[in-house]
Amino acid sequence: MSLFTARGEEANGSSGIDLKNAYIRLKKDQDSAKVRLLSVTDQTVGQYKAHNDYKKNIYTAPCIEPLGEECPYCVALNSGVEGWEKFYPKKRMIITFVDLETGKVKAWDASGKQGESVKKQILQYEGNKDQFPFKLVRNGEDTDTSYSLMPILSPTEQDTKNFEKAKEVEVPEDFLDSVLIPKPRKTMIANLANAGFPVEDFFSADELPEGNGGQQSSEEPVDEEPEEIGQSEIDNM
Ligand SMILES: [Zn+2]
Numbered sequence: 525m526s527l528f529t530a531r532g533e534e535a536n537g538s539s540g541i542d543l544k545n546a547y548i549r550l551k552k553d554q555d556s557a558k559v560r561l562l563s564v565t566d567q568t569v570g571q572y573k574a575h576n577d578y579k580k581n582i583y584t585a586p587c588i589e590p591l592g593e594e595c596p597y598c599v600a601l602n603s604g605v606e607g608w609e610k611f612y613p614k615k616r617m618i619i620t621f622v623d624l625e626t627g628k629v630k631a632w633d634a635s636g637k638q639g640e641s642v643k644k645q646i647l648q649y650e651g652n653k654d655q656f657p658f659k660l661v662r663n664g665e666d667t668d669t670s671y672s673l674m675p676i677l678s679p680t681e682q683d684t685k686n687f688e689k690a691k692e693v694e695v696p697e698d699f700l701d702s703v704l705i706p707k708p709r710k711t712m713i714a715n716l717a718n719a720g721f722p723v724e725d726f727f728s729a730d731e732l733p734e735g736n737g738g739q740q741s742s743e744e745p746v747d748e749e750p751e752e753i754g755q756s757e758i759d760n761m
Pocket residue numbers: 575586587588589595596597598599613
């Protein structure tokens with residue numbers, strides 16, 4: 525089973541991979557990455573749903589319901605507890621590019637709106653993707669962020685070399701699934717507890733973090749840095 529709810533053109537609306545380097549991360553206004561565009565297929569574009577609430581220090585994490593598991597974040601959403609009624613999972617997208625600097629297949633993770641816009645641009649440039657390298661550019665900060673693709677019309681010699689090499693790179697069939705990793709339930713529950721959700725009323729004792737009546741555990745589940753999965757900024761949904 526997969527966390528993705530839609531793929532490829534239809535996306536409207538685990539394999540020892542190094543997650544730190546698997547993503548293209550554009551952190552500030554005007555940051556950019558040189559890429560080779562890939563056709564929009566089930567292997568290159570995926571849509572999924574994720575919860576986040578930066579004010580509660582809960583960073584973007586895929587909703588695990590598509591895996592057929594009870595999602596602790598959805599439990600909080602549906603709990604009726606005040607302050608959690610907007611914790612619904614929102615659409616996000618992962619789009620695959622070949623990064624020209626490294627020659628590696630990389631994922632780019634975005635809000636649904638940002639992802640849709642870039643997917644549309646890729647579809648428009650479909651006929652030019654073997655002709656030009658492109659630049660994926662971030663415009664703006666925080667909720668004002670959008671992304672655009674621009675053909676590099678006068679590539680440097682190095683760009684051209686990298687671009688030609690990138691044409692031979694193939695996307696592993698399970699690439700999307702290998703970069704979208706669910707958080708363990710226990711970590712999600714610990715994050716809820718840290719954010720003040722009454723976890724002891726909704727989850728069994730063996731899943732509770734230490735200090736909430738749960739078992740002693742040597743490994744304290746801690747939420748990852750915001751950059752781990754999604755983007756650190758509050759995305760424009
Ligand atoms: Zn959920």
